[in-house]
Amino acid sequence: MSNDELILLNYWPSLFGARVRIALEEKGLKYEYREEDLPNKSPLLLEMNPVYKKIPVLIHNGKPICESNIIAQYIDEVWNDRAPLLPSDPYEKAQARFWASYSDKIRDVGWKITYRKNNEEAVESKNELLEMLKALEGALGDEPYFGGENFGYVDISLIGCYMMFYTYETYANFSIEAECPKLIAWVKRCLERKSVSKSLGDPKIVYEIAVEWGKRLGLGLSTSLSACTVLSSLESEDFWRGRVKINKRDGDH
């Protein structure tokens, strides 16, 4: 195991990428971090993820693993001698997988808040997001983490969304903390962990980026693009050329 070569292809504002960074940090693994410039995807990214051409991709001894929740499970299964991320009981594991998969939908709902076609869509999406966050609060209950006493797979899957909260709140003029205080208390607890604080970008900078995207792609109230069209158009958009050296966080490898 000591000769393992790990490379992470990522884009720092990505909540999916954050999952992998946190999982690697929790396991105390050394890896090479490579920031991708999304409009100019590296040949390595295109080779390692030919199906989706997306980050994050973890490359372990030359072999790629794609899809963030799948990567996190892979990390947990390979380095199973330390800091378990998933519970060992099959039923608890199934619950964890359910909630991790649920948290995948937050990005799509959040997208509709930010780049909505009209105010009705923004309000509808805001309400949908709050419903989801409240369901997650219910799952958390009175435990410190979704994993119970221990920070784990669901916490890792969800915490990256926090990077987008300020964006959603600003675009739709609401406070997530006011509606979901327990969840924000959980967020603050997670941010105290080094693995998390190292891996999450500043939500205010993420907001600036979201605004920039909106302007450059003509998204938002003036457009009739659906969220899905927007998602795929971003893959090929090259407006980042002027901002390749994106603000990085301290402690990036």
Add this chain to the structure above:
Amino acid sequence: MAEELKLFRTWSSPFALRVVHALKIKGLEYETIFEDLSTKSASLLQYNPVNKKVPVLVHNGKPICESLVILEYIDETWKQCPLLPRDPYDKAEARFWAKFGDEKIFSSIWKVLITQGKQQEEAIVEAVQNLKLIEEQLKDKKFFGGETIGYLDIAFGWTVNLIGILEEIIDQKLVDEEKLPLLSAWMQNFSDDPVIKDCWPPRDKMIVKFQVMREPYLKNLVSQ
């Protein structure tokens, strides 16, 4: 302790079919509760309050939701006839392709069903491209799982059923033996397997169901 297994499903849900296949392969006895999604039962809403969907597997009173999550639960709880590969890398690959199937294959096949003319031709091209990607994962194996049916075969199994029905409705071949020889052979092998054979939903009913589902989309296209 006597195991109590209940499966909440609809008669046609392809996701529920995955669970049916897995339970049969593992040789497990269970009770089936058929749901009518227009009037969901109190039990379903109690067991799956978040998504309110089928399938739900209830094991000794405890619910597990989401078909791929259920497959892994079944595999981890009952060790006979293992479904997932043991190696973490192979496991990650299987999970990746199962997710791909859900995200890309389902939607591309649906597009073929609800379009006509040029749009349908383009939808067919896209669907075949996606099916080719899956075919590449077969390599020279009989099943995605190797010699025996595994997780990925079950995850894709619904395509065997639905594609045949779609081909009959649109009167066109989607999985051509020439264009997709390995996938075509896999579909046959999967269908012929004694465990899988008896589990398909009634074909005539499926054809009617999907013809009815298709109508409003085609009407919409005509009126545009």
